[in-house]
Amino acid sequence: MTNGLRDDRDDHNDRDGRDECDGRDDRDGRGDHNSRGGSGGSGGDRGRSDERCGDDEVRLVPRELGKTGPRDWLIRFAFGAGVSALAGVVATVAGPRFGGLFLAFPAILMASLTLVAKEESLRQACNEARGATFGAVGLFGFAAVIAAALAGRWPLWAALTAATAVWAVLSLGCYLLARAFVAGGDEPPAG
């Protein structure tokens, strides 16, 4: 998401966040990121993914985990805890069904978008938002399966397991469909 380490030359990332997303003055993806070696963490990862924008090959790279700084993990935990607490307070005040709305509150995505846009580019944030659409479709399936399974007297563990599987299948399935028929990779940089 972010790494907190920035090379001054990373200033090519837009400040007001407009130029790169629509392709104007987009200098991402031209190899600058990797040539300096000064940006570690996930920002470095995103720099590499910038470089290969338009490449829609799906990869799992476990070593990238070690490049994310403790500050990033702390921020993520804080956002997760904050949203969960908000959902908990709303459920306590207005009842569990209204509180359930906030189990699909997009605060974590919003935080991610702002951090990605700040540390990298708005174009990458747009890519993240497009991908989140597929995850959100999966969220609907997740909630519907839990509601149906618990109405059918399934045990909680089975309902949660089935719902998580449905989320994964729906969201990844939507992604793969989009990849096959539209454009599954990241939005390529202009120029």
Added chain:
Amino acid sequence: MGLEVVQVLLKAAAGGLFVLLFAALAEMIAPKRLAGVFSAAPSVALGGMLVTAWLSGVSDVRQAALGMTVGAVAFVAYCLAGVPLLKRWGVWKGSSAALGVWLAVAVAGYLVVWP
């Protein structure tokens, strides 16, 4: 009152841990559009529902899941509106405006389904 506070704190801790778990998965995945899927993972829901089931019972979990279906529709609207809004207004204004879309769709949907 004490139980409610404990419940909120436990939900916060559980939600934070699940967010870390899904974030770790997202960190390892490329391209970023696929990693973005994990920004809409059910991390907060899993944490919240486990604690709710433990302290309040399964019927509350089902009610929360029903409400979450409407919230998820609003989440889709957030994402669909978010990309053009980000392009038009930049990240802060764009994502804030998209949050307004989420709120409007969530509340309107809730009132339509459960008037």
